[in-house]
Every structure is written in C-alpha cells, then in structure tokens.
Amino acid sequence: MTNANSDVISQALECEPIRINSNLTTAQDRDRYYWTNIPVAAQPIDKGIVLGDIVEQNPAPKYWYAQSFDYLGDNEKVQATLHINGHDILKRVYNLKGKCGTLTCLKGGNHQKKVLQDGKPRKLTPLEYERLQNVPEGYTSGVSDTQRYNMLGNGWTIDVIAHILQGLVK
Template sequence: MNVLSLFDGISCGHIALEKLGIKVDKYFASEIDKNAIKVTQHNFPETIQLGDVTGVRATDLPKIDLLIGGSPCQGFSLSGKQLNFDDPRSKLFFEFVRLLKETKPKHFLLENVKMKKEYQDIITEFLGVEPVFINSKDLSAQSRGRWYWTNIPFEREYKKKKEVYLKDVLEPYYDSGTISDDEIQNQLTNLLSTSKYRDTFKWKRDTQNRVLVTRPDGLKIQRIGRIGEGVHKSEIITVLTQPFVFDGKEIRKVNPLEAERLQTVPDGYTAVNGTTDNMRYKMLGNGWTVDVIAHIFGGLA
C-alpha cells in the first residue's frame, strides 16, 4: 500500500497502520514542522518527506492507495474567533481536495474538529461522503471529539470498549518538574478560594480547554468549551494548554510520557534527541488519537 499523508505531523496514521499489521510499501508525508519531521524520521526513517503541501503534485508520485490528512483546523473550530474558509489556514483544506482529485486513491480519510454546520456541509459536499463523529473517550483515556470524512468501510456503529481512565496512563511517581506554590497560586488565581473550599472551584469567564473530573473508579479527562461564571465541584482542573493532575499531594502537569499515552502513541515515541517537553506537548496536541485512527483503518485490514 502506498500512503500519502498531508499535514502529517508525527505520522500517527503510520503508527495506526503498523499497529494493525497493514503493510506499507511507501509512505509519503507532507509536513513543514521540523520537529515533527525529526520525530517521524526517527521512528519511520523510510518515510519520504515532500515538504509544503502546496508543492505536492500527483505526477511526482506513484499510484496512491490511501490519502489521509487533518488539515489545520484554526479556521474551522467552534472555539475562538469563528474564522471561516477565507482564513489562509482553512484554505489548506482545498489542497487536500486537490490531491484527492489528482491522486484518485482507493481510500481517503480527513479529520477535523467540531465546527459550524455550514463549514461541515461544505466539506461534505467537496468530499462526497457524510462525516462520522467519534469521541476518543470510547477508545482512550481522554475525551476528544473529532469529525472524520472517509470512504473506508469501517464499523461506524460499535460497542464502546471498556472505559480507560486517566489513572491508567499516569506514572506511579513523578519526581521532577513539580510546580511551585507561587506558580500554582498564579495559575489558579480566582479559581480556588480558601482551603475551606478546596473542593469547590469558581470558573472565570475566560476559562476553557480541559477539565479533569473525578470518578469513583478513577480520573477522566473531559474537554470543554468556553463557559460562564459559576461554581463547579471538582478536585482537579486546568486552564492551561497541558492537563494538570492532582496526585494526592500536589498539582502537577501531565508529563510527556503520559501525554503520549493519552493519545495512545507508543511510550517514548516523541522522546527524540533535541525535542523539549513543550515541543512534545505541541506535537502530541496536534496529532491524532492513534486508537481511533486504527479503528477506522480496521476497514482496510
């Protein structure tokens, strides 16, 4: 199978194919992030890097069997400024459409975030298939809903796997990178009042991103949108880019290894020489949840 992956990131699609034992003859990747390319080439040195997607031409490639991609989503997201198809980042979607027409693959997959219905309908019209919404919480320890447009005949109605909780991916001990009391105070200002009310958190109007909530049998990540002021009972929260956890003694960031597990990426996959923790967080955040992609690719096996 020859694969063309646009906006490839750290090649989560390749990981999913490998996990299923699907033979890949040639894997072509279009990516411009040098750190992501470094991670990909470290793990899959046979990957053929093509550079900027606007320069990719089907005439330079062999027959492509599978075209995949998750075009930059800033122009589609329900969060933030409600950008639209006039945004340069959104226009990269049409590069996917162009290469779909040029390469005429047997199968394709496009992933994207929640968006306005009008944008979703435009994508559906161009790709000719109805999307399916999958939340990764059915297959992993995090809640991350995404839309998938594909002609792969995978099982769209499926029984949820046994729920995986955050406690299942956390390291037993984490003895470095602890956040100081001062930083905790700065980050949680106006969210946590006195110790008397430490189990009660007050949301600020600009609170967004992720929340960690407790359950009797463990912790589970939930992703939320922008919310108003109010009081919500929970032991653990985060308003930062990386999730935070409470391990019984202190609030700390999820470390990169744990972030890999949340994305069902192999342990240490992004631990490439020269990549910082922040780089790893960013690459993993931009990547796919591998087990979700593997579920879809199951229709190819």
C-alpha cells in the same frame, strides 16, 4: 463544528463524516468528525480508561504546582481550580477518576492539562500525553517537552485511526 461547515466539507469530499470520541479508547475527551470513504462499522469498543490508569506514579518535581487551588469535590470531573493567571480552561485540574479535556497544541506557560494526584495539582507529563493519544511510550522523546506537547496535541488518537483503517481489511 456547525452543520453548515460540516456540509461544506462533506460536499467537497463527497462523503459523510463519522463522529468518534477518543474517550472510548483513552482517558481523553476528544470528540471529532472523520471524513473517510473507508467503511467503518461501529464505534470503537469502550475500554473504560480513566486518568488514574495512565498517570505516572512518581513524576519529576518540575511537573508539580506550588500554587494554591480551590478544591471542588471528589466526584467532579474538574476536581480543583488552580490559582494561576489565565483563562478558566488553564486552571482546571482534572479528577483521576475521570477523563481530561481535549489535548491541544501548546504555546508555553501553563497550558498543559492538569490532574490532582496525592492531594496536589500537577501538569501531565509528555509520557502521559503519549498515553492519552495511544502513542507508544517514548515515541516523541527525541525532542523538547514543549515540542512533544505540541505534536501530541496536534495529533490523532492512534486507536481511533486504527479503528477506522480496519475497514480496509474487510
């Protein structure tokens, strides 16, 4: 966000934003501004969670890719590049030792975040998306996978919101 846009919002809401990255509470980089008049002391405690902590061990076959990929290395955040059509961001296969990019609303296709697991690329499951947003497991299970991905990509990280709301108790 530009400083000019931030200033417009701050002026309209008559408060300054706090900036929190969800990567402190989960395995997702999700750097966001939050405008609130609730007193928020410090940043959330870094839980040190990485993708390897939240992935399912035996996801269904429908989540795995058969396409070839370029391996980029064990120490890279993006560990591989999948050979699929689309923008670069859709081809990124994240390392289980790190964080994934920001979850977003999906429009079908290969938009789900991907990981390299057991030497093979696969898309993250809706359950893993729930874990990345600190949503209780199965909370979105009443709708299709596509709608689950959309809701979770459009949502807030629960632990970040809980951190902000703690200021109401004090």
